[in-house]
Amino acid sequence: MRRNLTYALLALMLGGLIMVILKKKITGARTGSGEVSYNYEVRPILSDKCFACHGPDANKREAGLRLDMAESAYAKLKDGKGFAIVPGDPEASEVYRRITSADPGYVMPTPESHLSTLNEDEILVLKKWITQGAKYEPHWAFTVPVQQPLPEVDNPDWIKNEIDRFTLSEMEGLGLSPNEEADRAQLLKRLSIDLTGLAPSLELQQKFLDDDSENAYEKVVDELMSQKAYGERMALHWLDVARFADSYGYQNDDARTQWAWRDWVIHAFNSNMPYDRFVTWQLAGDLLPDANKEHILATAFLRNHKITEEDGVIPEEYRVEYHLDKTRTFTSGLLGLTVECAQCHDHKYDPVSQEDYYRLFAFFNSSREKGFDGSAGSGPAKTPVLTISNTEVKNLFSFINAPDTSQIVVSVMGESETPPATHVLNRGVYDALGKVVTAGALPAVMKFDSLKYPKNRLGLAQWTVAKENPLTARVFVNQVWQEIFGQGLVKSTGDFGMQGDLPSHPALLDWLAVDFMNHGWNIKRLVKQLVVSATYRQSSKTTREKQEKDPENIYLSRGVRTRVPAELIRDIVLSTSGLLNPEIGGPSVKPYQPKGIWEATTANRGSLARYVQDTDGLLYRRGLYTFIKLTLPPPAMIIFDASNRDHCEVKRQRTNTPLQALVMLNDPTVLEASRVLAERMSTRTIPLDKQITELFRRIVCRNPTANEIELLTDYYHTELATFSKDRKKAQTVLNVGDHLHEAHYEVSRAAALMRTISTIYNMEETITKS
Structure with a gap:
């Protein structure tokens, strides 16, 4: 173990060294003329080392000096003794003298700041x-x-569309060359997972392999994007952004009914609603001149935050908290900025003052929402609400799947007739009222012209989707790129600010953002652009040279190899076993869950005091529809890094832990899928090698190698010998899950085949997009 730990630490150190070397090469490539780039080389250093004390936050600013603004940096210092920066003369610049000093009483950053001093390379960059x-x-x-x-x-022969010109240009600049195109089986699986979240059926696999036409690939792209499952796949990321859940959160965690909004999101993606309209309806559908109930339903996006049902709370405290949450969701999810620290003080790194923050907050502060609207069990939605009748489902809301219900109630937005004044809150405390402010968007991003935009949420929405807004299109394009390629062109998906990562392909990001807006904010067109590119179609094979030059595949000289999202692991298991219930939309469901874990986290009151598992077809719904209780998100999904949905999340973490292997080995859904598929296959009179080949193609989505067939065959015979001697053990192994057993099957053969199928499900490749 000690040796393994040593190797791991050495690998980590080597990886860090490679990234430092790579960063230097990239910087050199960007500044080949010898001119230092402020945005790419200088500003990251100043932001890391200087802006905490000499940046936008006036309360923390030392010596009245701002180094984030040229006019302040060039001006005479407050003590009258020189200048922070003298353009053309580093030796006369106080900044340069201090960062090179060895005197602890003079050097910057100061020892008390706990910021590390600049290294030799950083000093050279600033001097140059x-x-x-x-x-x-x-x-x-x-x-x-x-x-x-x-x-x-x-x-140029490698290029399929404009995207490839940008990626290939960067590869060539680093001395890299693209991979060959992935083989058809691998490519179809990747494509099916990205566009539908499901493994391709055997029928689709064969159809694609047999299609020799020049546009075979584009035809299968169109076919997959036309499926209803496309909307479910696209909605999954947006539910993270919108912090969608099925309970209110906090201690008295009771059920709520926001699922009709989820049905709307799926419908919006399937009908290819333009992104500017998609955003506008969710921010301010209720304020549109011709607003109908669908417009109002869309605003449930803003009401998906946690809501308290605990007696004794201070209503105003929670009313403010709800609007703070909306502000965070808007800035992080739509603008890609982290402005929440400006709740308490001016932002330390980005040019966002505390007053700017509360002017933005004011757009949401006019809502009729209450801080406390009843204790646990007081209702499935909170004021203001939208009630949808069965008649309206049949006419206006045909996309809502509303089984066995007289009406649906959803928490939505609505303006107060007498909205309260919005104050800057000193230290961010709800009752520490400061200066009164009026609504206004972030001036650092784009001026909010009150003559052009009304001072309400509709005006904010119009400002957000204006073509002049520099962030909205960039941020969404980057999120879609992340979902397709595993990592955004801006790696820090939720932070496009000063402390965020620089774009790996800035010209490509801008080209895509402008192209997206110029083509009507067409989401399906954007997705198709990405997946038909040669960049996307590459094999995921790698070489020592590529690992050394680009270990994180930032420059895309090979295909993506990542584990699929948590919900899609469930979907792949269900779809390949034949268990999947393909029904679209509807209320969330409660599949298998460890006994007792739910009850241990409840207050023993309300409708969620006990976990009542669903039955029949509801057990086999897609992972997207699994009931999410905020105080206990689905355990198996959390182990695979699903969002816990208690806040806006634009990028999931990606971990590898032994618990994930234990889930795949022991989860009732995986075992039941293996059992059902085994029973069905064991009744067929075809040779074992052909059975294993078909199972492998169904689950892994390619033909197995001769060695893989041999290994699985040997394993099957080993298990068959064990179960033939102990049929009771075989019966015990098969006794899993609620799905009915097949009418005629041989117990020992089925148990051995179940173990073999379970092994295939536990292959890393099964749940990997490669």
């Missing part, structure tokens, strides 16, 4: 920048995206 004139540039994310000419490349 000052020597070259210390030119400041606006933060890249706050400038309106512009399409640059498509790059010239050495290998």
Whole structure:
């Protein structure tokens, strides 16, 4: 174990060293002319080392000096003794003298700041920048995206569309070359998972393999995108952004009925609603001039936050908390900014003041929402609510799956006739009222023209989707790229600010953002652009050279290899076994869950005091529909890094733990799927090798190798010998899950085949997109 730990630490150190080398190569490639880039080389250093004390936060600013603004950095210092930065003369610049000093009483950053001193490379960058004139540039994310000419490349024959010109140009700059196209089986599985979240059926696999036409690939893309499952796959990420859950959260965690909004989201993606309209309806559908109930339903997006049902709370405290949550969701999910620290003080790194924050908060503070609207069990929705009748489901809301219900009640938005004044809250405390402010969007992003936009949520929505807004299109394009390629062009998906990661392909990101807006914010068109590119179609094989030059595959010289999201693991198991209930939409369901774990987290009151497992077809719904209780999200999904949905999340973490292997080995759904498939296959009179080949194709989505067939055959015979001697043990193994057993099957053969199928499900490749 000690040796393994040593190897792991060495690998980690080597990986860090490679990234440092790579970063230097990338920087050199970007500044080949010798000119230092402020955005790519200088600002990250200043942001890490200087802005905490010399940045936007006036309350924490030392010596009245701002280094994030040229006019302040060039001005005479407050004590009258020199200048922080003298363009062209680093030796006369107080900044340079202090970062190179060895005097602990003079050096910057100061020892008390607990920030590390600048290293030799960082000092050289700042010295060169000052020597070259210390030119400041606006933060890249706050400038309106512009399409640059498509790059010239050495290998134009590889290109399928415009995306490939940008990626290939970067590869060639680093001395990398793209991989060959993935084989058809691998490519179809990747495509099916990305577009539907399901493994391709045997029929679709054969159809694609047999299609020799030039546009075979594009035809299968169109076929997959036309399926209703496309909307479910696309909705999954948006539910994370919208922090969708089926309970209120907090201690008295009772059920609520927001699921009709989820049905609307699926419908919106399937009907290819333009993104600007998709956003506008969710932010302000109730304020549209021709607002109907569908517009109002869309605003449930803003009401998916946690809501208290605990007696004795201070209503105003929670009313403010709900609107703070809306503000965080808006900025992180739609603008890709982390502005929540401005709740208490001016932002330390981004040009967002506390007053700016509360002016944004004011858009939501006019809601009729209450801080306390009844204790546990007081209802499935909170004021304001939208009630949808059965008649309206049949006419206006045909996309809502509403079985056996007289009406649906959803928490939505609605404006107060007499909205309270919005104050800057000192230290962010709900009752520490400061200056009164009026509604206004973030000026650092784009001016909010009150003559052009009304000072309400509809005005905020219009400001958000204006083509002049530098963030909205970039942020959404980046999120879609992340879902397809596993990592965004901006790695910090929720932070496009000063402390966020720089885009790996800035020209590509801007080109896609402008193209997206110019083509009507068409989401399906964007998704198709990504998946038909040669960049997407590459094999995921790698080489030592590629691992050394680009270990994280930032420059996309190979295909993606990542584990599928938690919900899709369930979907793959259910769809490949034949258990999947393909019904679209409807209330959330409660599948198998460890006994007692639910009750241990409840207050023993309300409708969720006990876990009541669903039965029949409801047990086999897609992972998207699994009931999410905020105080206890689905355990198996959380183990596979699903969002716990208690806040807006635009990027899931990705971990590898032994618990994940234990889930795949022991989860009742996986075992039941293995059992059902085994019983069905064991009744068929075909040779074992053909059975194993078909099972492998069904689950892994490719033909097994001769060695894989041999290993699985040997394992089957070993298990068959065991179960033939102990039929009672075989019966025990098969006694899993609620699905009915097949009418005629041989117990020992079925048990042995079940173990073999379970082994295939436990292959890493089964739940990996590669």
